[in-house]
Amino acid sequence: MTTQPLLEVSHLTVATADGAVPLVDDVSFSVAPGECLGLVGESGSGKSLTLRSILDLFPTAVQRTGGRIRMADDSGVLTDRDPRGLRGNGVSMVFQEPMSSLNPSMRIGDLVAAGARARGLSKRDAARLALGLLTEVGIPEPEQRLRAWPHQLSGGQRQRVMIAMALSVEPRLLLCDEPTTALDATIQDQILGLLERLRRERGLAVVFVSHDLGVIARIADRTAVMYAGTIVEEAATDTVIAHPRHPYTRALVESMPATDRRLDRLPTIPGAPPAAGMWPEGCRFAPRCRFAVEACTVSRPPLVGVADDHASACLRDRELVEIAS
Amino acid sequence: MIYIRSIANRVGQLIVVLLAVTLAVFVLTQVAPGDAARLRLGPRASEESVEALRQELGLDRSLPEQYLEYLGRLLRGDLGTSVNGRPVTEIIAQGIGPTFWLLAGTLVVSVVSAIGIAWVAAMKRDGGFDHGLRLVLLLSLFLPTFWVGFLLLRFIAIPTGWFPVGGLGDSPGELFASLVLPSIAGAIALTPILARSLRSSLIDVLDSEYVAVARSLGIRGRTLFVDHVIRNAAGPVVTLLALNTAYLFFGVVILEWTFDIGGLGSALITASTTQDVYVVQGITLLFAVGVVVANLAGELLSDALDPRGAQS
Amino acid sequence: MIDVSTASPAPATAAATDGVPRSGLKRGTGKLIVGSTIVTVFVLAALFAPWITLGDPQAQDLANRLAAPSAQHWLGTDSLGRDVWTRLVFAAQVDLRVGILGAVIPAILGTLIGIAAGFGNRVVDSSIMRFSDVIVAFPLFIFFLALVGLVGPGEGFWFLGPGELPIIIGFALISWVVYARLMRTEVRRVRSLDYVRAAETGGLPRRRVIVGHVLPNAMNQTFVYVFVDIGLAIVAVSTLAFLGVGIPLDTPEWGAMISSARGYINTNWWLIVAPGAAIATLAVGLALIGDGLDDRLKQS
Numbered sequence: 061m062t063t064q065p066l067l068e069v070s071h072l073t074v075a076t077a078d079g080a081v082p083l084v085d086d087v088s089f090s091v092a093p094g095e096c097l098g099l100v101g102e103s104g105s106g107k108s109l110t111l112r113s114i115l116d117l118f119p120t121a122v123q124r125t126g127g128r129i130r131m132a133d134d135s136g137v138l139t140d141r142d143p144r145g146l147r148g149n150g151v152s153m154v155f156q157e158p159m160s161s162l163n164p165s166m167r168i169g170d171l172v173a174a175g176a177r178a179r180g181l182s183k184r185d186a187a188r189l190a191l192g193l194l195t196e197v198g199i200p201e202p203e204q205r206l207r208a209w210p211h212q213l214s215g216g217q218r219q220r221v222m223i224a225m226a227l228s229v230e231p232r233l234l235l236c237d238e239p240t241t242a243l244d245a246t247i248q249d250q251i252l253g254l255l256e257r258l259r260r261e262r263g264l265a266v267v268f269v270s271h272d273l274g275v276i277a278r279i280a281d282r283t284a285v286m287y288a289g290t291i292v293e294e295a296a297t298d299t300v301i302a303h304p305r306h307p308y309t310r311a312l313v314e315s316m317p318a319t320d321r322r323l324d325r326l327p328t329i330p331g332a333p334p335a336a337g338m339w340p341e342g343c344r345f346a347p348r349c350r351f352a353v354e355a356c357t358v359s360r361p362p363l364v365g366v367a368d369d370h371a372s373a374c375l376r377d378r379e380l381v382e383i384a385s
Numbered sequence: 386m387i388y389i390r391s392i393a394n395r396v397g398q399l400i401v402v403l404l405a406v407t408l409a410v411f412v413l414t415q416v417a418p419g420d421a422a423r424l425r426l427g428p429r430a431s432e433e434s435v436e437a438l439r440q441e442l443g444l445d446r447s448l449p450e451q452y453l454e455y456l457g458r459l460l461r462g463d464l465g466t467s468v469n470g471r472p473v474t475e476i477i478a479q480g481i482g483p484t485f486w487l488l489a490g491t492l493v494v495s496v497v498s499a500i501g502i503a504w505v506a507a508m509k510r511d512g513g514f515d516h517g518l519r520l521v522l523l524l525s526l527f528l529p530t531f532w533v534g535f536l537l538l539r540f541i542a543i544p545t546g547w548f549p550v551g552g553l554g555d556s557p558g559e560l561f562a563s564l565v566l567p568s569i570a571g572a573i574a575l576t577p578i579l580a581r582s583l584r585s586s587l588i589d590v591l592d593s594e595y596v597a598v599a600r601s602l603g604i605r606g607r608t609l610f611v612d613h614v615i616r617n618a619a620g621p622v623v624t625l626l627a628l629n630t631a632y633l634f635f636g637v638v639i640l641e642w643t644f645d646i647g648g649l650g651s652a653l654i655t656a657s658t659t660q661d662v663y664v665v666q667g668i669t670l671l672f673a674v675g676v677v678v679a680n681l682a683g684e685l686l687s688d689a690l691d692p693r694g695a696q697s
Numbered sequence: 698m699i700d701v702s703t704a705s706p707a708p709a710t711a712a713a714t715d716g717v718p719r720s721g722l723k724r725g726t727g728k729l730i731v732g733s734t735i736v737t738v739f740v741l742a743a744l745f746a747p748w749i750t751l752g753d754p755q756a757q758d759l760a761n762r763l764a765a766p767s768a769q770h771w772l773g774t775d776s777l778g779r780d781v782w783t784r785l786v787f788a789a790q791v792d793l794r795v796g797i798l799g800a801v802i803p804a805i806l807g808t809l810i811g812i813a814a815g816f817g818n819r820v821v822d823s824s825i826m827r828f829s830d831v832i833v834a835f836p837l838f839i840f841f842l843a844l845v846g847l848v849g850p851g852e853g854f855w856f857l858g859p860g861e862l863p864i865i866i867g868f869a870l871i872s873w874v875v876y877a878r879l880m881r882t883e884v885r886r887v888r889s890l891d892y893v894r895a896a897e898t899g900g901l902p903r904r905r906v907i908v909g910h911v912l913p914n915a916m917n918q919t920f921v922y923v924f925v926d927i928g929l930a931i932v933a934v935s936t937l938a939f940l941g942v943g944i945p946l947d948t949p950e951w952g953a954m955i956s957s958a959r960g961y962i963n964t965n966w967w968l969i970v971a972p973g974a975a976i977a978t979l980a981v982g983l984a985l986i987g988d989g990l991d992d993r994l995k996q997s
Contacts, residue, residue: 117597120510148603155598163595165616165690174612175602209692222598229602405831409840416848520728523988527980529932531939532955532973539966631836638839642940653839654940657846665843669836676836 064136065090066265067114067151067233072127074109074118079125081337084109085289086127091233093132096259096266098280098297100273100312102333106289107269111235114267115151116143131233148175152226153235154255157242158218162210168194168221169206175228186228193224198254216247223254227262234259236268240275252279273316277301285309288334288344291363295370305372307380308345343375351376399681406673407459411452413669414662420444421662425468464670465663467656473667476652480668483553483648486560487637490568491575492626498572499579499622500615506580507587522577530636534570534643542566551645567640574636575629582625586618593617620690627683630676725992728985735982739975743789750783754949763965772971775958784949785971791950792979795861795934799868800926804919806869807876812907814877815884822881829874838933841867846942860944864937868930875922883915921990928983935976951976 067090074084084106091097099107113124130138131146152175155161162171172193173186181189187206194202197220210218219239226234236255240248256279259266270276276283277297284294285308293306304310311329331348334340340347342357349356356375363373374380414421422438423430439445443454458465464473502522506515542548547562554563590596591614599613626633638650645651649668656664742749758778766773772781814825845867850860857865887893887910897906935952938944946953951972958968 115601117601120592147601153598153601155594155601157594160594161598163599163613163617165692166612174599174604174608178602178604178608211692225598225602402831406835409835413840413843413847416844520988524981524984527928527932527984528977529936529939529952529973529980531936531952532969532976535955535959535962535969535973539962539969543963631838634836635838635842638842639936639940653843654846654942657843658941660847662847665847669839669843672836672839 063092064132065138066093066095066132067091067267068128068130068138069110069114070128070130072110072113072129073125074106074113074122075125077121077123082125082339083122083289083336084113085339087286087289087291089284089291089294091265091267093232093265094259094263095282096268096280098276098283099267099269099286100271100276100283101286102271104288104333104336105286106336107271107286108237110286111153111237111267111269114143114235115147115153117147117153148178148229148231150231151233151235152229152231153237154219154222154226154239156238158215158222159242161222162218164210166210167206168208168210168213171210172221172224172228175225179229189228190224193227194221196227196258197221197224199224215243216250219243219247219251220254223251223258227258231264233265233267236266238270239268241270241272248275255279273301273312285312288339289336290344290360290373292345292374293372294363295367299367299370303370305366305370305377305381306345306374307349307351309372343373351380395681395684399677402677403674406670406677407456408452410666410670410673411455413666415448424660424662459670464667467664468659468661473663476664477649477667477671480647480649480652481671483641483646484637484650486553486564487567487571487640487646487648488633490564491571491633491637491640494568494572495575495579496626499576499583502576502580503583503587506584507591510584510588519581522580525573526577528573530570530574530639531643533573534567534640537566537570538644553646563644563646567644567646570643571633571636571640575633578629579622579626583618583622586621587614590614590618616690620687623683623687623690627680627687630679630683634672634675723993724996725989728989728992732982732985732987732989735978736986739789739979739982740793742786743793746786746790750786751780752783754784754787755779755947756783763961765965766967772967773965775954775968776961781954781968781971784954785951785975787949788951788954788972789975789979791858791861791944791948792931792934792976794857795864796927796931798865799930799934800872800923802865803869803872804876804923804926807873808880808915808919810873811877811880812884812911814881815888815911816903825877826881829877832871832874837867837871841871842937842940842942845937850943850945858944858948860938860948864934864943868933872926872930875926876919879918879922880911880915884911887911887914917990917994921987921994924983924987924990928980928987931983932976932980935972 069090070088072084072087073082075082087106087110089097089099099110101107109118109122112118113127114129116124118124124143129141129143129146131141131150133139166174169187169190172190173181173183176186176189177183191202191206194205199205199217199220205213205217210221213221222239239255240251243251252275255266255268258264266279268276268279280297282295283297283300284291285300285306286292287308293300293304293309295305300309301313304313308329315329329348334344334347340357342359343349343352343361346352346356353376361373361375363371364377366372366377420435420439422435422442422444426435426438443451446454462474464477466472467476502518506518509515538550542550548566549559549563552563554560595617596609596613599609604613637648638653640646641648641650642654649671653665653668653672655661656668756779758774758780760778761770761774762778763776764770764774764778770780770782772785775781775784810825814822817825845860845863848863851863853859854862884907887906888897890910893901893906893910934944935950935955938946938948938950938952939956940952941956944950944953946957954972955969958965961968
């Protein structure tokens with residue numbers, strides 16, 4: 061990697077508060093300035109918790125149990141950061157559910173201004189900023205909308221407001237937690253287009269979590285595939301789609317139909333991913349893997365480089381490449 | 386349009402309820418044993434003068450007529466006079482101050498302690514503290530307010546000398562000191578009801594996605610608590626508080642009698658045990674109207690807190 | 698009146714979710730044991746009052762007024778030289794009697810009204826429910842205070858002492874609402890079941906529906922409410938007596954005892970502490986039974 065990363069997460073582990081059930085297990089990744097990293101996986105793979113750990117925004121009874129989170133300071137040097145200190149300070153987040161992520165008792169204008177107000181902006185400046193942001197995210201008649209309540213807006217408009225809120229703190233890194241999952245297809249398309257545009261115009265770095273490989277393929281420069289709390293493969297998005305190495309990624313790509321690319325059902329993979337706390341010994345994908353051998357169930361294969369800028373965590377990587385060729 | 390209709394609906398309901406209240410209060414006069422006119426003039430008054438007063442008070446007419454007459458007097462702000470000739474409005478004007486202070490004190494102590502207790506319980510939810518608290522709150526509902534009041538007087542006011550043993554002070558400082566113990570005694574009955582409801586709504590709000598959103602933007606501390614948490618958790622509690630207005634009023638009546646404070650409650654008790662019908666009628670009506678108004682205010686306030694309610 | 702038992706969602710504990718309680722006992726057992734021990738002691742004391750006291754709660758010993766506790770007078774004497782222990786125990790008779798009747802009568806009344814609402818046509822149903830809305834929002838205790846104060850305690854009635862009947866009637870007017878709502882919901886639920894609906898069209902008498910299907914389910918919750926309501930009624934009775942409304946002041950009754958002792962709070966504080974502790978303990982015992990039963994209900 062040539063550029064200095066903006067954010068570096070290393071050896072992250074997340075578990076239930078009593079420490080009994082591991083949920084994310086030794087995950088490391090980094091994001092360069094202006095880059096979009098996609099995190100893809102089925103529900104329960106730990107991708108959302110990985111994302112939320114960057115800001116320490118866990119549900120009750122879940123906590124980070126290890127790992128380092130470093131973010132580049134103004135001169136570009138990576139320094140250790142308390143995740144809570146990153147909230148609204150260089151990093152912000154777009155949440156999944158537009159119906160429940162907007163405080164129902166605040167007007168749109170106040171909501172969009174709230175983050176800037178918390179950073180010390182005057183009421184008038186924050187209001188002006190809110191108006192500008194609503195315009196930027198494509199809310200029609202933004203002046204009128206400033207006084208509207210969240211429940212008066214459609215799902216797509218709410219998600220635009222959510223994005224405006226996230227932008228209000230002028231982040232360098234935007235975290236997106238399945239921001240289009242709850243929307244129907246046309247709106248989903250518009251929101252993705254908006255995010256792409258904002259990224260370009262503002263030079264934002266993005267970590268984008270989705271269970272939809274199609275969405276990831278469209279927006280992410282680089283993609284990390286998660287399974288049972290770990291990253292099993294990471295490479296440039298084009299490479300992941302065109303030349304997947306890990307059997308799980310292959311199954312994902314194969315099961316990506318042209319119309320509905322969601323991962324709700326994986327016809328090519330029998331069985332279901334293991335629940336947290338029920339992870340098998342060895343490779344966690346082994347029980348469902350058609351290439352698994354005895355050795356796969358013994359020790360967990362590490363994520364290793366298999367090509368230029370391409371890492372995969374499969375014991376039989378070499379053999380499988382040969383079989384394929 | 387819908388909004389206007391809902392207001393019209395409410396005003397309509399309000400009128401019906403107020404009429405029912407006046408009817409109930411009017412019935413009070415009819416159940417009192419003995420002759421109101423005779424009671425006023427004493428046993429030695431002549432039959433003619435009693436008869437004259439009966440006519441003056443309208444007691445010789447039919448009940449519907451008397452009720453309409455009563456409504457008419459109410460509209461003119463005339464609540465009648467007490468047995469010894471004082472206008473009821475004057476008695477009310479004198480007693481309403483102490484009653485108001487007791488209400489305010491009880492409310493402030495209850496709401497503040499309910500917020501504190503609910504906050505800690507919500508933070509440590511389902512832990513030993515939370516469970517223990519739930520039981521303590523349940524049991525404290527069954528402590529007689531007047532007994533708690535006497536315990537506070539005997540074991541706090543008397544040994545420390547910080548608080549007056551009964552009565553209400555005149556200067557702001559004395560007034561405050563004399564309100565402390567009654568407010569605590571009143572709050573012991575009201576806090577548990579509020580704290581339980583607030584605990585569960587706080588948990589809902591703290592787990593909500595919009596609070597996570599606010600946190601993700603770096604909003605914290607007082608702003609987070611006021612704008613994002615309490616504003617959303619308060620709605621159900623406001624409604625509950627309004628529903629318990631009658632219970633709160635009765636609690637204040639008990640407090641006045643316990644702490645020897647001359648407010649509306651004490652006046653009501655004294656009047657009712659001395660058959661002073663018009664005083665009983667006037668004060669009861671005032672309390673009843675207070676309950677109706679508080680319920681309405683509660684509805685309006687919880688609408689204001691939750692903008693979704695106002696339009697639907 | 699506030700509805701205590703419905704406002705108590707039992708938090709799910711490890712024991713409840715696992716279905717295997719840690720202690721090996723059902724949930725709420727501890728509360729039930731403590732609560733029923735307390736209540737049993739009070740009931741026994743009330744039943745055997747003449748044998749565990751000096752016998753006459755009204756006997757005055759004017760030479761020996763406001764005496765401190767001693768071997769002769771366990772809790773001392775009051776301002777008329779009456780033995781406080783004797784009065785305290787006899788008061789349990791009055792308070793339990795009024796409390797139980799004041800809770801059970803509205804429970805029966807409310808159950809009947811609820812059944813009527815559940816089976817009645819829409820007009821009957823909605824007018825009953827509308828009326829219950831009004832009752833809940835009315836300052837009934839203040840009305841009650843005014844009413845009983847004006848009317849006076851009156852004579853005793855049958856086995857009831859002076860002032861007891863108006864209070865019981867007052868409770869009947871106030872607390873039936875919870876039972877009526879509970880029963881109405883249950884009737885509607887049962888009647889919407891397919892097999893009951895089929896049996897009803899097939900000529901199953903209503904009595905059979907009520908006895909066979911509605912009551913067994915609703916009874917448990919009703920018992921929870923009844924225990925809580927007895928406790929609240931006892932607190933309310935003694936409060937009214939303290940306010941000098943209803944039960945005459947010289948009756949051996951806990952609230953009345955406190956009222957007549959209030960002038961001696963400085964010197965003879967036990968005259969106030971003892972009756973109040975009796976009210977609080979008995980009411981808390983009843984509340985514990987109610988809450989323990991509630992825990993069991995939620996578990997099953």
